[in-house]
Structure formats: C-alpha cells, structure tokens
C-alpha cells in the first residue's frame with residue numbers, strides 16, 4: 615500500500631469533512647490479486663458458507679455484497695491488518711484499531727441496487743463513534759455506475775433518526791434524506807486502487823448501476839479498541855435485521 619506520509623493532513627481532512635479520498639493507494643498488481651482472490655472465494659468457498667455470508671441482488675443470483683470476509687477468508691483478514699494501514703487508521707479512530715469487518719459492495723453491471731441514505735453507526739452501534747470505513751475501488755467508479763455520495767461535515771451532526779429501508783443488505787436508513795442537494799455532496803469518482811475513508815456518522819448513499827460496467831468496492835471497517843456497543847442503537851438495528859435479513 616502506498617499511503618501518504620503526511621498522516622496529520624489526512625487526520626485534518628477527515629476531522630473536518632468526515633471523509634477523505636486517497637489516490638492510487640494500491641497498484642494494478644494488488645488490485646488484480648484482490649480481484650482474483652474474490653473470484654476464487656466466490657467460486658470455491660462461498661457455496662460452503664452460511665447463507666448470510668452474502669446478499670444477492672433481486673435477480674436472486676448476482677452477488678450484491680460479501681460479508682465478514684475477515685472470518686471467512688485468511689487473505690482478506692491479513693490484507694486488513696497491514697501495519698501501514700493500521701498506522702493511518704489509529705489516529706482516525708483515536709485508539710488501537712480493531713478490525714470489525716471486511717466486506718464488498720459489488721454494484722454489479724445492470725442489476726446493481728442502490729444504497730439508501732444512512733449513517734454506518736446505525737449498523738455498527740458503537741459509542742463513542744470512533745469507527746470508520748476504508749472503501750477501496752477495485753473497479754473504476756464513474757458518475758454513471760453508482761458512485762457513493764457523501765455529505766461533507768455530517769459526521770458532526772450526531773446520530774439522526776432512522777427508519778427501516780427494506781433493502782436487503784442495507785436494512786436501515788435515515789428517516790429523512792438530508793437537506794443537501796446532490797451537487798453539493800462529494801461524489802466519489804475513483805480509479806481502481808483509490809481509497810475513501812469515511813467516519814461512521816458521515817451520511818452517504820449510492821444509486822443503482824444500470825450501466826454495463828461493474829463497480830466493485832472492497833470495504834474494511836475499523837473501530838477504536840475503546841468503543842462499546844450502544845444497546846439502544848443495537849436494538850433498533852436488530853429490529854431492522856429481523857424485518858429484512860441479509861439473505
């Protein structure tokens with residue numbers, strides 16, 4: 615990984631905006647290796663995993679998400695533990711980074727579904743909210759194939775009211791979309807190997823992919839070792855999960 619030397623400026627941007635974009639962190643070779651391991655995992659291992667190791671698109675066969683790769687796959691578990699990444703993540707989560715999840719948002723060509731406006735901490739349920747997601751572009755992300763939009767500074771708005779979304783894989787969203795026009799949000803158009811880091815209270819969403827071009831993202835979730843589960847957030851999330859399970 616080629617991460618910036620100037621960690622202080624990444625921390626400044628992250629604290630200011632709740633999201634920071636880092637370009638060309640992974641090489642083409644590293645991207646090819648990740649893609650090949652994902653394909654191998656899907657073909658050889660996934661059929662033997664529990665159904666909730668993935669979410670399918672509404673066609674019932676195309677993969678929308680892979681979940682908990684840190685449990686299911688040694689390659690991705692190790693990938694997420696690279697020392698230079700932990701060094702960057704530590705100051706952002708204000709403590710010792712603990713890996714909470716490795717997952718994918720595949721946003722496949724033609725059938726890739728949207729993700730409703732949400733704050734991740736409605737899913738992670740941690741207090742204090744020292745949790746973040748590292749979103750790595752495996753495919754190119756264009757304005758057309760379902761980029762993620764982030765509302766800058768919204769990580770400072772606290773946890774907003776939620777409602778169940780009935781979207782498989784994203785069961786809980788914001789009760790109301792934020793009053794910030796899309797053209798004022800950060801649209802994360804990315805090249806393969808670029809990385810976006812966002813805070814777990816940063817509001818974000820993405821639209822369906824109707825193009826012929828897949829928009830695969832690999833996500834790593836870290837919390838600070840000092841965070842704890844908030845029982846109120848957790849029970850709201852469990853209700854949403856019961857209504858709309860991932861599989």
Ligand SMILES: O=C(O)CCC(=O)C(=O)O
Nearest residue numbers: 719729734747762820831
């Ligand atoms: O990749 C997407 O479309 C949505 C990703 C997302 O919700 C997240 O990074 O938490």
